[in-house]
Amino acid sequence: MSAEPRQPNQAFSLERTGAVLIKEFIQLTRDRITYALILAVPVIQMLLFGYAINTDPRHLPTAILVQENSVFARSVVSGIANSSYFDINHQVRNAAELDELVRTGQVQFAITIPGDFTRRVVRGDRAQILVEADATDPTATGSALAALAQLPREALRRDLTGAVAPPADPEQPFEIVVHRRYNPENITAYNIVPGLLGIVLTLTLVMMTAIGVTREQERGTMESLLATPVQPLEVMIGKLAPFVIVGMIQTALILIIGRVLFGVPMAGGWPGLILGTTLFIIGSLGLGFLISTLTRTQLQAMQLSVFYLLPSILLSGFMFPFRGMPDWAQWLGTLIPVTHFLRIVRGALLKGQGFADMGPSLLALAVFVCAVAALALARYRTTLD
Amino acid sequence: MTVAIDAQGLNKSFGGRRVVKDFSIRVDEGRITGFLGPNGSGKTTTLRMLCGLLTPDSGTGTALGFDIISESWEIKRRTGYMTQKFSLYEDLTVEENLQFSARIRSLDRIGERVADALEQLGLAERRKQLAGTLSGGWKQRLALAVATLHEPQLLLLDEPTAGVDPQARRTFWDEIHTLAARGLTVLVSTHYMDEAERCHDIAYIAYGELLARGTAEEVIAGAKLATWRGEGPGVDRLAGELLRDPAVEMAAPFGLALHVSGGDADRLERALAPYQRSPFRWARTEPTLEDVFIHLMSRVPDNFQ
Ligand SMILES: Nc1ncnc2c1ncn2[C@@H]1O[C@H](COP(=O)(O)OP(=O)(O)OP(=O)(O)O)[C@@H](O)[C@H]1O
Numbered sequence: 001m002s003a004e005p006r007q008p009n010q011a012f013s014l015e016r017t018g019a020v021l022i023k024e025f026i027q028l029t030r031d032r033i034t035y036a037l038i039l040a041v042p043v044i045q046m047l048l049f050g051y052a053i054n055t056d057p058r059h060l061p062t063a064i065l066v067q068e069n070s071v072f073a074r075s076v077v078s079g080i081a082n083s084s085y086f087d088i089n090h091q092v093r094n095a096a097e098l099d100e101l102v103r104t105g106q107v108q109f110a111i112t113i114p115g116d117f118t119r120r121v122v123r124g125d126r127a128q129i130l131v132e133a134d135a136t137d138p139t140a141t142g143s144a145l146a147a148l149a150q151l152p153r154e155a156l157r158r159d160l161t162g163a164v165a166p167p168a169d170p171e172q173p174f175e176i177v178v179h180r181r182y183n184p185e186n187i188t189a190y191n192i193v194p195g196l197l198g199i200v201l202t203l204t205l206v207m208m209t210a211i212g213v214t215r216e217q218e219r220g221t222m223e224s225l226l227a228t229p230v231q232p233l234e235v236m237i238g239k240l241a242p243f244v245i246v247g248m249i250q251t252a253l254i255l256i257i258g259r260v261l262f263g264v265p266m267a268g269g270w271p272g273l274i275l276g277t278t279l280f281i282i283g284s285l286g287l288g289f290l291i292s293t294l295t296r297t298q299l300q301a302m303q304l305s306v307f308y309l310l311p312s313i314l315l316s317g318f319m320f321p322f323r324g325m326p327d328w329a330q331w332l333g334t335l336i337p338v339t340h341f342l343r344i345v346r347g348a349l350l351k352g353q354g355f356a357d358m359g360p361s362l363l364a365l366a367v368f369v370c371a372v373a374a375l376a377l378a379r380y381r382t383t384l385d
Numbered sequence: 386m387t388v389a390i391d392a393q394g395l396n397k398s399f400g401g402r403r404v405v406k407d408f409s410i411r412v413d414e415g416r417i418t419g420f421l422g423p424n425g426s427g428k429t430t431t432l433r434m435l436c437g438l439l440t441p442d443s444g445t446g447t448a449l450g451f452d453i454i455s456e457s458w459e460i461k462r463r464t465g466y467m468t469q470k471f472s473l474y475e476d477l478t479v480e481e482n483l484q485f486s487a488r489i490r491s492l493d494r495i496g497e498r499v500a501d502a503l504e505q506l507g508l509a510e511r512r513k514q515l516a517g518t519l520s521g522g523w524k525q526r527l528a529l530a531v532a533t534l535h536e537p538q539l540l541l542l543d544e545p546t547a548g549v550d551p552q553a554r555r556t557f558w559d560e561i562h563t564l565a566a567r568g569l570t571v572l573v574s575t576h577y578m579d580e581a582e583r584c585h586d587i588a589y590i591a592y593g594e595l596l597a598r599g600t601a602e603e604v605i606a607g608a609k610l611a612t613w614r615g616e617g618p619g620v621d622r623l624a625g626e627l628l629r630d631p632a633v634e635m636a637a638p639f640g641l642a643l644h645v646s647g648g649d650a651d652r653l654e655r656a657l658a659p660y661q662r663s664p665f666r667w668a669r670t671e672p673t674l675e676d677v678f679i680h681l682m683s684r685v686p687d688n689f690q
């Protein structure tokens with residue numbers, strides 16, 4: 001008779017969890033490419049997006065429509081041209097042409113100086129110039145529009161000190177009316193970094209775990225694993241724990257790059273940020289595990305992960321301003337964990353929010369974690385059926 | 386004698402096709418039972434049901450006294466299961482695979498056990514090699530070492546020696562017999578006749594049905610098969626001709642000789658009469674296990690779709 005093995009615990013054993021964890025960790029370090037991607041993805045994405053968000057872009061293509069031939073109009077045009085933000089590369093003759101240029105994206109700005117400009121300036125009768133900004137990428141227009149605010153005070157200074165009578169308000173001889181097209185809500189550049197954090201974590205963590213479990217099924221190692229006394233919760237914790245560390249490293253990388261290279265403000269809110277990030281990482285891993293219980297092959301797991309990733313990018317407020325979306329999309333977006341994670345990260349970094357302000361979002365993430373963990377465990381099969 | 390495996394009326398279907406049909410089996414403790422049958426006959430499926438990896442559609446059973454459906458955890462703790470397809474981690478080393486198995490089964494003295502196993506396997510110097518880079522036969526041997534590391538009471542082996550060289554197979558079987566002498570029960574599927582003969586007894590399954598059970602002698606005797614052995618130049622080429630007679634169930638060349646078998650000895654003798662001439666020499670002989678298996682297989686309706 002062979003020796004009876006030590007009586008192990010049936011319900012939950014740290015030893016067995018540890019066995020899975022160590023195995024996963026070794027496999028992770030052995031897979032050099034994955035290892036490299038874990039570090040490279042956040043860094044490369046940050047650099048790509050980070051320099052794309054270049055907070056102070058200049059020399060933006062501009063079209064101008066001048067409807068009167070006057071000294072004032074010429075002064076305004078040269079005032080605009082002198083600012084390094086605008087490159088006037090189209091002088092158009094009518095509004096339709098102007099519109100076409102903006103619509104096709106050939107120019108970022110379309111400036112109109114109306115026919116009654118001089119008359120109104122002289123009379124002090126609310127003279128206006130109209131600036132249409134293509135705010136599809138609001139980060140591109142922000143600084144330029146800010147610079148434009150100086151124009152009324154500066155542009156006509158010399159002309160107005162001459163023979164003509166001074167306008168009603170010498171500080172503000174005319175006003176600038178700005179229309180932001182395509183993206184009325186003006187996201188700041190700093191929104192990108194927190195957003196990217198959410199997307200990178202989703203991308204790597206959901207996919208890696210989703211694939212990690214289906215890989216065992218595909219390679220047949222699941223059969224051996226299931227023939228051991230290991231329990232579902234132990235497999236889950238053991239498989240996911242190494243990736244919690246991966247997620248933490250990625251978070252640190254992104255925040256450091258954001259701070260050092262892009263000067264993202266860090267207003268505080270660290271406790272909430274840490275709690276939120278931890279919940280989000282665990283939830284994403286749990287979701288990956290859940291996906292793996294729904295799929296048979298690594299390819300299917302990939303596809304399902306992408307299926308989840310797309311709305312996370314599009315509806316979470318990362319790509320489009322959340323409040324700019326139609327009601328149904330906002331409603332859908334609220335169901336997506338990344339949305340709440342973005343609110344937490346933005347709230348913490350940009351506004352220094354405390355726990356109380358983040359309450360609803362933290363709660364949403366907690367619900368997310370519990371739901372995916374429960375579903376994954378319920379779906380996990382201890383047999384091959 | 387205690388019963389290690391006792392299963393009654395197991396059924397299993399995949400996608401509407403019944404691959405195991407009313408399968409019942411008893412295996413006594415300390416016995417080595419060979420599990421034989423053609424490809425796709427349900428051997429792997431049955432082994433999986435016995436260790437809780439598949440749930441039978443109907444039927445009941447116990448392994449080591451535990452219910453195979455409700456107490457599979459207890460069975461898994463005490464059982465070593467070696468899968469037909471290599472299912473260790475190819476990206477872990479030989480040693481890491483053994484360590485993982487030891488940890489997941491909460492063993493004590495892990496370092497010692499792993500070192501012993503490596504020594505016994507003869508893989509001590511290659512313990513840092515990735516399991517995926519081992520040759521086919523070495524993979525099988527490693528898998529067996531992993532399956533026996535926790536000193537199981539029941540060993541379910543699914544074609545453990547496929548692709549293993551003769552010397553290693555002999556070592557393997559010696560090892561199995563040593564373990565069985567200490568009380569280990571073994572159910573081992575195989576396609577090799579010499580291995581079937583090394584088992585204490587045999588279970589023969591075809592198309593999901595258990596067709597024969599007992600020791601090799603009992604199985605041979607139970608088949609009630611008459612066999613003639615023919616010799617002489619060109620005798621091996623008579624097979625096709627002979628098989629046209631319904632009394633001849635099987636005619637198979639064995640090297641230069643021909644084995645001709647049938648269930649009815651008299652009719653078989655009459656069928657052979659025209660060939661009782663020079664240069665052929667015929668002699669009644671004991672059927673081999675292989676004769677019996679081919680005979681058994683030819684009797685079941687071919688329902689393999
Ligand atoms: N998971 C599954 N899904 C569908 N069909 C299956 C599954 N597993 C086995 N089968 C079918 O069940 C039948 C029996 O398969 P099984 O693997 O048990 O045969 P076997 O006796 O082990 O064959 P072999 O000697 O080739 O290993 C086969 O026809 C196979 O196609």
Ligand SMILES: [Mg+2]
Binds near residue numbers: 430
């Ligand atoms: Mg098989």
